[in-house]
Amino acid sequence: MTINSAFKPALIIVDFQEDFCPPNGSLAVPQGRDIAPVVNALLTLPFAIKIATRDKHPQNHISFAENHPGAIPLKSYHTIIHPTDPTKSDTTLLWPTHCVQGTTGADLVPELDAEKIDVVVDKGMDARVEMYSAFYDPMRVSVSGLGEKLKEESVTDVFVVGLAADYCVRATAESAAEEGYRTFIVEEGTRPVMREIWEAEGKKMVEGKGVRIVSVDGEEVA
Numbered sequence: 255m256t257i258n259s260a261f262k263p264a265l266i267i268v269d270f271q272e273d274f275c276p277p278n279g280s281l282a283v284p285q286g287r288d289i290a291p292v293v294n295a296l297l298t299l300p301f302a303i304k305i306a307t308r309d310k311h312p313q314n315h316i317s318f319a320e321n322h323p324g325a326i327p328l329k330s331y332h333t334i335i336h337p338t339d340p341t342k343s344d345t346t347l348l349w350p351t352h353c354v355q356g357t358t359g360a361d362l363v364p365e366l367d368a369e370k371i372d373v374v375v376d377k378g379m380d381a382r383v384e385m386y387s388a389f390y391d392p393m394r395v396s397v398s399g400l401g402e403k404l405k406e407e408s409v410t411d412v413f414v415v416g417l418a419a420d421y422c423v424r425a426t427a428e429s430a431a432e433e434g435y436r437t438f439i440v441e442e443g444t445r446p447v448m449r450e451i452w453e454a455e456g457k458k459m460v461e462g463k464g465v466r467i468v469s470v471d472g473e474e475v476a
């Protein structure tokens with residue numbers, strides 16, 4: 255019998271950026287900035303690699319309601335046709351304009367202990383597709399390089415925190431699980447856009463995809 259005891263954990267801090275935080279973020283997640291102490295505490299632990307991701311959209315990004323006349327942010331949906339295979343399409347929620355490349359809204363928050371981060375991965379840069387997962391968009395038109403990084407480091411386990419729990423944290427964790435990593439969301443290190451739906455349905459759906467939601471105390475919480 256061979257015992258494979260490899261344990262090379264990665265920490266992925268998703269989109270901990272000004273536009274996702276109160277008081278001034280254009281798409282502020284309630285209490286989003288409050289995750290800083292937990293995230294910084296995790297950054298002191300011996301992860302094999304510590305990665306921060308940034309949502310970095312061009313001004314003409316497909317997910318911005320203002321780019322679709324009459325659309326209402328957080329209420330309207332838009333159909334994205336696959337850029338090269340028009341038989342494929344996807345329906346996506348539209349947002350207030352956020353994390354535009356070159357604006358301060360796209361900056362990582364100053365509360366984050368950025369010195370401890372090994373790699374910053376940018377995502378959402380292709381105007382034609384929405385990209386919640388930090389690995390790739392659902393149509394795999396835009397690929398960030400995060401997957402390659404984890405492979406290079408022979409990562410076995412992925413711990414995900416950041417913003418927002420119900421969108422980019424969730425999608426990134428689901429991709430990690432799909433890529434074969436043991437994957438965890440650390441509950442205190444994230445906050446959802448829509449708390450009620452996240453608690454009532456979202457967590458169970460993520461867990462159904464093989465992601466474990468854990469507490470910093472080590473207790474399984476969901």
Ligand code: VGL
Pocket residue numbers: 268269274309317349386417418419420421422423
């Ligand atoms: C996100 C909505 C739009 C996120 C990014 O980081 O969760 N949510 N773009």
Ligand code: ZN
Pocket residue numbers: 309311317352353378
């Ligand atoms: Zn975005």
